[in-house]
Amino acid sequence: MTNGEGKLLQQTVAREAGFAGVALHSGRRVRVLLRPREAGGGVVFCRADIGGAEIAAKAENVCDTRLATTLRQNGAEVGMVEHLLSALAALGIDNLTVEVDGPEMPALDGSAAPWLLLLSSACGLRAQNIPKQFIRVRKKISARLGAAGAEFFPNEGRARYRVAIDFSHPVVRRSGGGLEYELRAEDYEREIGRARTFCYVHDVEQMRKNKKALGGSLGNAVVFDDRGVLNEGGLRYKNEFVRHKILDAVGDCYIGAHLILADYRAARPGHGVNNQLVRALLADKTAFEWTESPAESPPADSPAPARSFAPA
Ligand SMILES: [Zn+2]
Numbered sequence: 001m002t003n004g005e006g007k008l009l010q011q012t013v014a015r016e017a018g019f020a021g022v023a024l025h026s027g028r029r030v031r032v033l034l035r036p037r038e039a040g041g042g043v044v045f046c047r048a049d050i051g052g053a054e055i056a057a058k059a060e061n062v063c064d065t066r067l068a069t070t071l072r073q074n075g076a077e078v079g080m081v082e083h084l085l086s087a088l089a090a091l092g093i094d095n096l097t098v099e100v101d102g103p104e105m106p107a108l109d110g111s112a113a114p115w116l117l118l119l120s121s122a123c124g125l126r127a128q129n130i131p132k133q134f135i136r137v138r139k140k141i142s143a144r145l146g147a148a149g150a151e152f153f154p155n156e157g158r159a160r161y162r163v164a165i166d167f168s169h170p171v172v173r174r175s176g177g178g179l180e181y182e183l184r185a186e187d188y189e190r191e192i193g194r195a196r197t198f199c200y201v202h203d204v205e206q207m208r209k210n211k212k213a214l215g216g217s218l219g220n221a222v223v224f225d226d227r228g229v230l231n232e233g234g235l236r237y238k239n240e241f242v243r244h245k246i247l248d249a250v251g252d253c254y255i256g257a258h259l260i261l262a263d264y265r266a267a268r269p270g271h272g273v274n275n276q277l278v279r280a281l282l283a284d285k286t287a288f289e290w291t292e293s294p295a296e297s298p299p300a301d302s303p304a305p306a307r308s309f310a311p312a
Contacts, residue, residue, distance in 0.1 A: 007131035008292070010094040012093065012126055013036050013125060015123060016034060018033035019031075019114075025215065030105070034096060035099060048101045056071075081251070085255060087116045087251075088257070090250065094128075107221070110220040111195055112194075132258075138154055143277035143280050144276075149268070150274060156295045157294045159262070159264075160182045162263065165267075172198075172224075195247050204223060
């Protein structure tokens with residue numbers, strides 16, 4: 001929704017709604033309640049189990065990026081925030097209170113689809129009377145972390161993502177390793193939002209030894225062994241793995257609850273390099289500007305919103 005000057009307005013949810021689910025690593029059942037938040041308030045997690053300690057979604061509050069993106073503030077932590085943030089970016093939600101009664105968000109089905117359903121159906125969206133603020137990238141920014149690399153390039157004012165994955169595993173390799181996608185509310189769920197997180201069955205065994213993935217199951221991740229995918233029904237998309245990497249990138253780039261208008265390009269990305277990239281951008285005041293005016297997205301019915309490519 002726009003105001004009289006044609007500026008896009010900030011959004012929150014129209015009413016509170018929530019659900020319960022199992023946290024992937026702790027295996028604990030957690031309850032989540034999404035509540036409206038005032039304009040300009042951003043996205044803030046609130047730990048109901050420890051006196052309502054607040055943890056703002058901000059790049060500088062990211063304290064751990066192994067396995068998932070974890071935030072820490074005021075002595076409290078919340079992990080696995082990236083799939084909800086990805087859904088918020090896609091729906092254009094600027095302000096939200098996320099009440100949770102444990103240190104990790106529920107894994108749900110390993111994708112953003114249950115969040116999209118909760119937000120758009122149970123909560124509904126409400127426009128607020130202040131224009132949205134976007135971060136427009138003005139010059140190239142790069143980050144590297146081990147074999148992972150990610151970059152922002154300036155563009156005409158859109159949020160585009162191009163990801164190449166390079167897993168030696170044949171099951172992942174066969175599924176296709178390169179994809180580019182421009183973020184649009186109209187087709188995010190169909191193209192990206194349903195793609196699930198994935199892991200190799202031997203990694204699951206290793207994580208369990210380290211008391212991780214205790215809530216993991218074929219119900220909340222794609223699991224594969226040397227021969228193929230173990231989940232009944234197989235993959236949701238032929239190239240579900242790289243689609244999930246774009247889902248994660250959308251969420252990790254929305255860590256401050258402002259859409260970053262740029263071409264994001266990454267090879268073998270993970271949460272660590274994504275967070276370094278966003279921090280590097282925000283640390284360089286000449287690298288970005290705030291704007292209330294993004295470029296108009298192309299029409300939702302333009303063909304092939306997500307396009308595959310063969311990584312070099
Ligand atoms: Zn993920």
